[in-house]
Amino acid sequence: MIVTEFRTVDVPVEDRFDYWCQLVGKTMVPVDMDSDHAADYRGEMRVLGVGAASVWPVTTQPVRLRRTPRLIRQYDPELYRLLLPRHGTLEVSQAGRQSAHGSPDMTVTNTWRPFDLRYPEPVTVVGLEIPRRLLPLPEARVEGLLSRRLPARDGFGALLAAFLTTVSRDSASYGPSDGPRLETVLVDLLSAVLAHHLEEENRLSPETRGRTLVLRVRAFVQQHLHEQELSPASIAAAHHISVSYLHRLFQAEGVTVAAWIRQERLARARRDLGDPLLRHVPVHQIGARWGFLDAAVFSRAFRKAYGLPPRDYRHQTLRAPRRTGGFPSPA
Structure with missing residues (x-):
């Protein structure tokens, strides 16, 4: 640019x-x-x-x-x-x-x-x-x-x-x-x-309609990430399309709908874990806030995405000087 x-x-x-x-x-x-x-x-x-x-x-x-x-x-x-x-x-x-x-x-x-x-x-x-x-x-x-x-x-x-x-x-x-x-x-x-x-x-064009629909879906998901009921079925229903069509839209994006939702939820949890104002909120509550009701599932998913458990990430982020570059995005 x-x-x-x-x-x-x-x-x-x-x-x-x-x-x-x-x-x-x-x-x-x-x-x-x-x-x-x-x-x-x-x-x-x-x-x-x-x-x-x-x-x-x-x-x-x-x-x-x-x-x-x-x-x-x-x-x-x-x-x-x-x-x-x-x-x-x-x-x-x-x-x-x-x-x-x-x-x-x-x-x-x-x-x-x-x-x-x-x-x-x-x-x-x-x-x-x-x-x-x-x-x-x-x-x-x-x-x-x-x-x-x-x-x-x-x-x-x-x-x-x-x-x-x-x-x-x-x-x-x-x-x-x-x-x-x-x-x-x-x-x-x-x-x-x-x-x-x-x-x-x-x-x-069909291509324009498809691309703009993906943008609408992404915005919808960002607004509803905290809701436990968020799923491919609920997203498809909210946009009056079939679940199979929703999956076809995201095939072009190179990621499944469920995987993208998980990535976004993990990114929000990571943000909250690094927020000094939330340092006294238990780790499992932050996970639950973003759709991970099982603390063990949250810990495993976070470690796979960022290389260390959420508790260790919080400790490292809040105690150590903030580093440039940060952690990698979820895979």
Whole structure:
């Protein structure tokens, strides 16, 4: 992943707003910008290259950005842009609609039609841009969603918001070879969000539907790891699919459903065992919290995954200086 970072504090005060305007125009698309804070403008932005897509977390003071017909003729990379406010609000006007958005809502615009975007207060926003050609939905139908409110509290909206937040926060953990895979996930999730609102799910390819369903299943499992009843059967029932189809989905992931659930439960138990605030909670209770009711079974599984029993892991982690690199992931 290629990461480029900009901060206005790196240039003299009198040059900051001009610097910000120039970098936005060069790294995104040309826009006219004005701000009541131009005399001492403050902003930070990282642009993460994710295959043909890009993710850009930005924190900025109040500002207005206008994409005019003249600027579109000057340069248009033909991108769909999703805006996810994390703190503060934004106001956008495009395709004859005006709307205001705050967390956890998001909205979509494009670069080939004029828009007027305002940040009326200091904001932190995560943006996603993908090429027009990658979205497998009728353009005329997508136009009906431009600048509208797209909820990000549940469903595919919540998955996309969570994934964008993770990528923007943990960008250092990804390498150049991860770009195409991350691009696929982002395009799949944005396509699924828009297809859901358009009732055009049939436009998505079987591969996209399968990959997004796996993401939904993974999110569901993470939310229900503590429940004893969690099983392939309960997961399949919650997603209205057969158990055999669920297993086929995870074959492509290279792990069985049951094995993945166990890995995630062990990872949560390991986290709790290394938490100083939980040092007085008995080891068997931590195991039971994450689905291991039999203390002996928990101890054997933990030792197989991490190389030592849970009690020894806790002692070593809480008593010894924390080491870089940590322990291996469960096998």
